[in-house]
Amino acid sequence: MFDFFKKKPPVPEPPPASTTPQPLAGRKGHIGGIEALTLDGTLYFFGFDFRSDLVVSPLIPDAALMARFAAEHMEQRDGVHDETYWRELVGYAVDNSELCSDETSRSFDSQALAAAIASLGRVQREGTPEPGFAIEYHLRYLLGAAGGWEVPEEAGDEDADAWIRLIAGAAPVPEGVSLSDVAARLQRHLNALVDAAPGNWATLFAVLKS
Template identity: 35%
Template structure:
């Protein structure tokens, strides 16, 4: 029943099941809470998600069958280990497209988790220069500075706004090109224009 393959280098992670709504459709995914990393494709069928987890994921006490995982899949509809409010894990394409350069904190977190927090984005010289222009210190140049980048993109100052817009445009392209498995298809509204 499972025809999904694990994301490269993310098989065998200890984790749980999360879910979210995108355009009215429920998507499930495996999540390694200790590494803040999404470990599966997005799967829209509870049975297939349970089958995937039984084959490719673990719990702290080891492997479990699909029936065990099905309970976790079902509970992910009502509860999340990532956010408290259900509206924080409900997305629609129109809002996603409108907020490409100013995504919500939870969306930025999900995209970081899906890309396994690939820090190579921050190594680019043009990104480094733009971060300097908006006042991000060297030691703070990681995924946590994105809120500052969004604020800069909305600044009244032309130079700061230009640097912030550059950062968020490049962030959007970087994330979208590094999303694994079927994440780019589900989040197609984030595709850079």
């Protein structure tokens, strides 16, 4: 009759939440490797599926955490591997890339990107070229791969490199083509790339939007 006085067994605590980042858009179990880029002096790692042309992880600024992510969520052609194995691949990615051999093309500066977007806005308003204008191809490629290549057709990239050459004055503007319209279309394309990119890819490169 006095059972309610008995000490009840403790309620088990839930397991601690994992601190490992989650794959982008459910891209778990992809076969791939480790790549890296530098933004504003910080080195970020990310997982990449070369066969599918997809970024599979957020940008991760910690080598050990990148290795843990890969051990939990990625594979190699011969199967899964532990963190020690992946740590070697993370180390290799510091100075090497299977996607882009030019180190300068893997390094970005937010202020320089913001200045480029400001220049693009001027071209939209004034319709005159901006010598030296550039938005690195590798950055546009990575944002597309992070977003799963889901850029709307009307903001497609089939002519993005040609648009950039026109805006920079590196190629003559075809008759009947408005440079203001070219600049506006490139900006729509950049907006779409950032909008489609999940996780911190969008937040870290939000400067490309206007």
